[in-house]
Amino acid sequence: MVSRFCYNHGKIKITVSNVALLHCCAVFLGMTENLSPGNLLKQTETFLDGMIHWSWHDIIVSLKSCESFFTYSYTSGLVEKLIFSLLEKLAQNSDIATLIASSSSSSSSPETASRFRFSSSAKTTPESTKPGSLSKQWWFDDLIILPPMIIEKIIANMGACGTDNNSFILTKFLLHYLKNAVLRCKGGAKSSVSYSRADYAGLAGTAVHGVSRNSFSCRGLFSVLRIVSGFGLSTDCRAKLERLIGGMLDQATLDDLLISGHDDRGVFDVNLVIRLVRIFVNSDFLSSQKLKKVGRLIDKYLCEISPDQNLETSKLLGVAESLPDSARDCFDGVYRAIDIYLESHPTLSFEERSRLCSCLNFGKMSLEACKDLAKNPRIPPNIAVQALKSQHSKIPQSGYPVSVKDVEGPSTSSSSGHMVLHSDNVERLSQETQEMKMNIQRMQWRVMELENACREMNGRVSKVVRQDVNVTSRTPPYNYSRSPFPRLC
Numbered sequence: 001m002v003s004r005f006c007y008n009h010g011k012i013k014i015t016v017s018n019v020a021l022l023h024c025c026a027v028f029l030g031m032t033e034n035l036s037p038g039n040l041l042k043q044t045e046t047f048l049d050g051m052i053h054w055s056w057h058d059i060i061v062s063l064k065s066c067e068s069f070f071t072y073s074y075t076s077g078l079v080e081k082l083i084f085s086l087l088e089k090l091a092q093n094s095d096i097a098t099l100i101a102s103s104s105s106s107s108s109s110p111e112t113a114s115r116f117r118f119s120s121s122a123k124t125t126p127e128s129t130k131p132g133s134l135s136k137q138w139w140f141d142d143l144i145i146l147p148p149m150i151i152e153k154i155i156a157n158m159g160a161c162g163t164d165n166n167s168f169i170l171t172k173f174l175l176h177y178l179k180n181a182v183l184r185c186k187g188g189a190k191s192s193v194s195y196s197r198a199d200y201a202g203l204a205g206t207a208v209h210g211v212s213r214n215s216f217s218c219r220g221l222f223s224v225l226r227i228v229s230g231f232g233l234s235t236d237c238r239a240k241l242e243r244l245i246g247g248m249l250d251q252a253t254l255d256d257l258l259i260s261g262h263d264d265r266g267v268f269d270v271n272l273v274i275r276l277v278r279i280f281v282n283s284d285f286l287s288s289q290k291l292k293k294v295g296r297l298i299d300k301y302l303c304e305i306s307p308d309q310n311l312e313t314s315k316l317l318g319v320a321e322s323l324p325d326s327a328r329d330c331f332d333g334v335y336r337a338i339d340i341y342l343e344s345h346p347t348l349s350f351e352e353r354s355r356l357c358s359c360l361n362f363g364k365m366s367l368e369a370c371k372d373l374a375k376n377p378r379i380p381p382n383i384a385v386q387a388l389k390s391q392h393s394k395i396p397q398s399g400y401p402v403s404v405k406d407v408e409g410p411s412t413s414s415s416s417g418h419m420v421l422h423s424d425n426v427e428r429l430s431q432e433t434q435e436m437k438m439n440i441q442r443m444q445w446r447v448m449e450l451e452n453a454c455r456e457m458n459g460r461v462s463k464v465v466r467q468d469v470n471v472t473s474r475t476p477p478y479n480y481s482r483s484p485f486p487r488l489c
Contacts, residue, residue, distance in 0.1 A: 002029065002040065010038055014047045016058040020065045020082075023048065024072050048078075051085050059086045060142055067147045067193050079150065083157055090139060140173050144180045148199050151177060155206060162202075163209050171210030174203055179227050197231050204231040208241050216244075218251035226259060242272070246279025250290040254300050267308045270315045273301065277322040291327045298323055299333030306340035313352050316341055320359040331361045332369045342378040350380060357383045362390035 002025050005012040014022060025031075026041035033042055051059070063082050066073040073079050143151065151174075155161050160170050181200055204227075211224055221244055228241075245252075261269040280286070280294060302319055305311055320334055328334070338356055342348065348356075357379065362370065370391045374384045 001025075002031075005040055010036065010040075010043075012040075012043075014043060016054065016062045017065050019044055019047050020062050020073055020078055021069065023078060024069060024076060027076055028072070048081070051081070054085065056086075056089045056139075056142070059089065060146070063150055064145055064147075066150070070147070070149055074153070079153060080157075083150075083154055086154070087157065136169055137172070137176075140176045143173070144177050147193065148181070148195060148203055152202055155203070160206070160210070162206055165206050165210035167210060168212075168215050171207055171215075174207035174210070175224060175227055178204060178207065178231065182227065182230065201232040201234075204228040204233055205237045208233065208237040211241065211244065218245065218248045219253070219256055221245045221248075222252065222256040222259070229259075242275055243279055246276040247283050249276055249280040249297075250293045252297065254297065254304065257297070257301050258304065266305075266310045266312075266315065268305050270305060270311065270319060273298075274315075274318050274322050277319070281323065288326070291323075292329065295323055295327030296333070299328070299337065302334060302337035303340060306337045307344045309344065311341070313341075313345075313348070313356055317356060317359055325361055325364070328361070328364060330366060331364045332366055335360060335365060335369050335373060339376065339378070346378075353378070354380050354383060360387075362387040365391075367391055 001012060001018065001022060005022075012022070022040060023044035026039070026044055029040075031040040033039055054062075059082055063079070063086065066079055066082070070079070143154075146154075152161070155165075155170065155174070158167075158170065160167050165171060178200060181195075185197060207224070208228060211221065216224065221241065225241055225245065229238075233241075257273055259269045259272060261267060277294070277298065281291075298319060302316065305319075306316065316337070320337070338360070341356070342353060360383075365373075365387065370387045373379050373387050376384070
C-alpha cells in the first residue's frame with residue numbers, strides 16, 4: 001500500500017480497516033511534511049481526526065486491524081486513541097456511563113477517570129452510532145472479535161483491571177468473552193494471529209476478582225469455574241473461587257460436581273471436590289441439616305465416579321472420608337459406590353479391598369445392605385464378619401420382653417390383642433436373630449476353610465522341597481535333567 005501511495009502521486013484510498021496500518025507505516029518510515037507536502041502521515045492523521053464521527057462498528061473494525069502489529073500501534077498511541085473513542089460510544093448509554101464512572105473511581109489514574117467523566121457527559125451522538133438494543137449487554141457480542149491484549153487495555157482504561165474489578169457488568173462481559181474464547185480454541189477457528197490459553201490468564205483473573213456471592217448463585221460459581229479453569233489461573237484466584245463455592249456447597253447438585261479433569265488420571269476432577277468438601281466442613285455456622293444434605297450429595301457423586309477405570313483407590317477413599325460420620329445417617333450409599341468400584345476394578349489386591357472398606361461405618365448400615373455385603377464375593381471375609389457382628393450386636397438377644405400385666409389377670413379382648421401382637425414381634429425378631437447367627441457362622445466357617453487350605457498348601461510345599469533336597473543329594477548331577485519342583489506360578 002505504501003508503494004502504491006508513492007507511485008500514484010500520493011493518492012490512496014484510506015478506510016477504517018487500513019488507516020491504522022498506514023498510519024504506523026508512515027510513522028515508521030518518517031513520511032512527514034518535511035519530505036513532501038500531503039505526505040502519508042498527514043493524510044492518516046487527518047482521517048483519524050474525524051474519528052468522532054465514526055460509528056461503533058467502525059471503531060471496532062479499526063481496533064481489530066491493529067491485532068497483527070499491536071505492539072507498534074500501542075506504543076505509537078493509536079490503540080489508546082481508538083479505545084478512548086470506543087469508551088465514549090459506550091458512555092453515551094446512561095447505564096454504561098454509570099458503570100464507567102463507578103469503575104473509574106477505583107482506578108489509580110486520575111487522568112483516565114476525568115476523561116471518562118468528560119466522555120460520559122456527552123448527550124448528543126449521531127443516530128448511526130446508537131446501538132439498536134437498550135440492554136446493558138448490547139455490546140458483549142460486538143467485542144468478542146477483539147484479541148485478548150486489546151480487551152485487557154479496554155478493561156484497564158475503565159479502571160477495573162485485576163483486583164480493582166468491582167463491576168458486575170464487566171465481570172459478566174469477561175466471562176462471556178472467555179466462554180467464546182474456549183469455543184474458538186476447541187473449534188480451531190482460523191485467525192491471522194493464534195493465541196494460547198495462557199494469553200487469557202489475565203482476563204480470567206480479573207473475572208474471578210469480580211465474582212461475588214451476592215451476584216452469583218452456587219451453580220453460577222460452578223459455571224465460572226468451568227470457564228476460567230483452563231486459562232492458567234493463579235493460585236490465589238483459584239483459591240478465592242473455591243472458597244466461594246465451598247461455602248455454599250449445600251446448594252450444589254450432582255451435575256455441578258461432575259467437572260472434567262485436566263489430566264489423564266481420571267475422567268472427573270476428584271481433587272477439586274475433595275477441596276470443596278473440606279472448605280465446607282471447616283466453614284463457620286455449619287448446621288447439621290446442611291452437613292447431611294452435602295453427605296447425600298457426596299454419596300451420589302461417589303456412585304457416579306466409581307466406574308472410572310483410571311480412578312485411584314486413594315481418590316475414592318479421599319472423597320468418602322472427607323466428611324465426618326455425622327454427615328451420614330446411613331452408609332448404604334457408600335457401600336454401593338464401593339461395590340461398583342470393586343466390580344469395575346477386579347484386579348485389586350486383598351489389602352486394597354480391605355483398605356477401601358475401612359471407610360464404612362457398619363453400625364450405620366441397614367440390615368439388607370449388610371446381608372448383601374456378607375454374600376458379596378468381592379468383599380474380604382474379615383470385613384463381612386465385622387459387618388455381621390455389628391448388626392448382631394444391635395439386636396436384643398431375648399427379643400421384646402413380655403409384660404406381666406399382659407399375662408396375668410382376666411383375659412379381655414384388648415389384652416389378648418396386645419398379646420398376639422407381642423408374640424408376632426418376638427417371633428419375627430427371633431427369626432432375624434437366628435438368620436444373623438447363621439450368617440455369622442457361615443462366614444466364620446469360610447474363614448476357617450481358607451486358613452486350613454493355606455496350612456495344607458504350606459505343608460505340601462515344604463514336603464516337596466524336602467524331597468527335592470533328598471533326590472539332589474543321592475543322584476549325580478549329570479543324571480538330573482529336570483527339577484521335580486512344581487511350577488507354582
